[in-house]
Amino acid sequence: MHFALQSKKVIVQGQMKPACIEIKNELVVAIHNYDHPLDCQVIDHGDLVILPGLVDSHVHINEPGRTEWEGFNTATQAAAAGGITALVDMPLNCIPVTTTKAAFEEKLDAVHDKLWVDCGFWGGVIPDNIDQLDDLLNAGVLGVKSFLIDSGVEEFPNVQANDIRKALPILAKHNVPYLIHAELDCGSHPDPIIGDKYNSFLASRPKKWENDAVALMVDLAKEAKQNGHDCKVHIVHLSSDEALESISEAKQAGLRFTAETCPHYLTIASENIPDGKTLFKCCPPIRENTNRESLWTAVKDGRISFIVSDHSPCTPQLKHIDTGDIEKAWGGISALQFGLPLIWTEAKNRGFSLVDIARLMSHETAKFAGLDHYKGQIKVGYHADFAIFDESKVFTITNEMIKHKHKITPYVGREVTGEIKQTYVRGQLVYSDDSFVSTPKGQVLLKQK
Incomplete structure (x- = not known):
């Protein structure tokens, strides 16, 4: 070739x-x-833009065990259709959850001949697997994730501060990031009746939950550093603008402390979410427009390091689409292939260039996942990963164009600017003009020892 x-x-x-x-x-x-x-x-390619292939470090694929929600074949097809050439899979919605070396090996067996793009994997930290973290990390996961609140998955319980204290020295030794779902149930309000009311759901998960969780992680990272363990702590899917102050404080204190946000927090405001529209439910929730604008400012000035999808699919039945019951609906946004046009549509009017977007959705995400010695840039010696992008093409998102397993997304009907024309993974054309080319050519990406 x-x-x-x-x-x-x-x-x-x-x-x-x-x-x-x-x-x-x-x-x-x-x-x-x-x-x-x-x-x-x-x-x-004339005037079409050649971008470095995007790297999405936050994707829930759910295989093995919950392939009726999503699987590697459809998820990586959606990624390819979105110009994503490498992604990192989350550890918790599969069965078994990726918290042991044996479970990780089972997941690796499940991906054979299904990857349309390259794929790495996060492991998980739960209270009873901390003594197995060395084996899990030596098996090749790129880092690990924990929840500070009920994950919704019984096999993936949340951790407490003392669990984190035990885990941080191990993660510092391996020099991998510790991803944190940062919500702490403060228990300071009665359980609300949510039903189909989005504002009731929003009130049930206040900013304070995120603010307190981020502040806790800053304190624990400081404590670990004072004890000689310089840990990489990372806040996933940040939605509260009030937590940005703690993140700034951590950076100023010299901690290796980062945060990401997602297209849904940057492109949707809670004021525009109708009641009964369960497809908009995610945790932490989509907040008010003033909050959204603050997040954009933090992306601009670097307090938020990058943008990832948090593609979190499930079956239409679990979304309770027909009843509109937001309280009962599974939380998660499905939009893996639309991240670039969604972000570009907003960003181009806010002074961002496509060079900025490539940094925020490719270079920084590759660096975070430890893949930046061969992913995330168009550079001699790097993988030939490219997205061919028509930056000015305007289109409306429809159910029919969706490539992930269930053809549902809250973005149906939204007009966006920027269309992926082709995607190359390691020099191989895998997606072209709404069609997939040849057979799955993606590879597993393991942590380099």
Whole structure:
């Protein structure tokens, strides 16, 4: 395999410029000037943007065990259709949960011949597996995740502060991130009656839950550092703007402390969510428009490090779509393939460039997952992972275009700007003009020892 892609708009070395990318044996072997003569096939994409393939480090795929919710085949197809060339799978909605080496090996067996993009994996920390963390991390997971609140999955119970104290030195030794679902049930309000009312659901999970959880993690990370353990602590799917102050404090104190947010927190405001629309339910919840604007400011100034999907699918029945019962509905947003157009539609009007978006959705996510020595940039020696993107194409999201397993998303009917035309994974065309090419060519990505 020896060919080249060129365009007037290639994102390389932190800028967009005309370039020709030479590809051989799955890698970028040279980056030439546009129209550089080569003795191989050169595919010219004209004015379409060649982005580094996106890296989504927060995806719930649920296989093995709950493949009626989602599976690796459909999830990685949706990823490819969204310009994502590598993703990292979450440990908790599969059966067994990924909290032991044996469970991880079972998951690796399940992915054979199903990956359309490359895939890494997070493990989990629960109260009774801390003595097995070394084995789990040595098996190749890229890091681990815990909940500070009921996860909704019985086999994945939440941790307490003392569990975290035991886990942090082990994670520091392995130099992997500790991902935290940061909500603490403060127990300071009576259980509300939610029913089909979105505002009742929003009130049931106040900002204080997130604020207190983030503050706790800052304190525990400081304590660990004072004891000689410099840990990478990461807050997943941040939704409360009030927690940003704690995150800033942690960064200023020299802690390795980061946070992510997601398209749904940046593109939807609670004021616009109708009652009974269960597809909008997620935890922590989508908050008010003023909160949304604060999150955008934090993305701009770096307090929030990157943007990921938190694709969290389930069956339509579990979403209680017909009854509109938000209280009973499973929480989670399904939108894996639409992240780039959703974010670009909002970001381009806020002074962000596509170079910024590539950093926020590819380079920084690859670095976070420990994949940045071969993913996340168009660079000589890196995997030839590309998304060919029409930055000005306007389209409306429909159920019919959805590639993940269940054709439901809260974004149906939304007009967005920017369409993925093609996706290359390690130099192999896997998606082109709404069709998948050849057979699954994705590889497993394990932590390098």
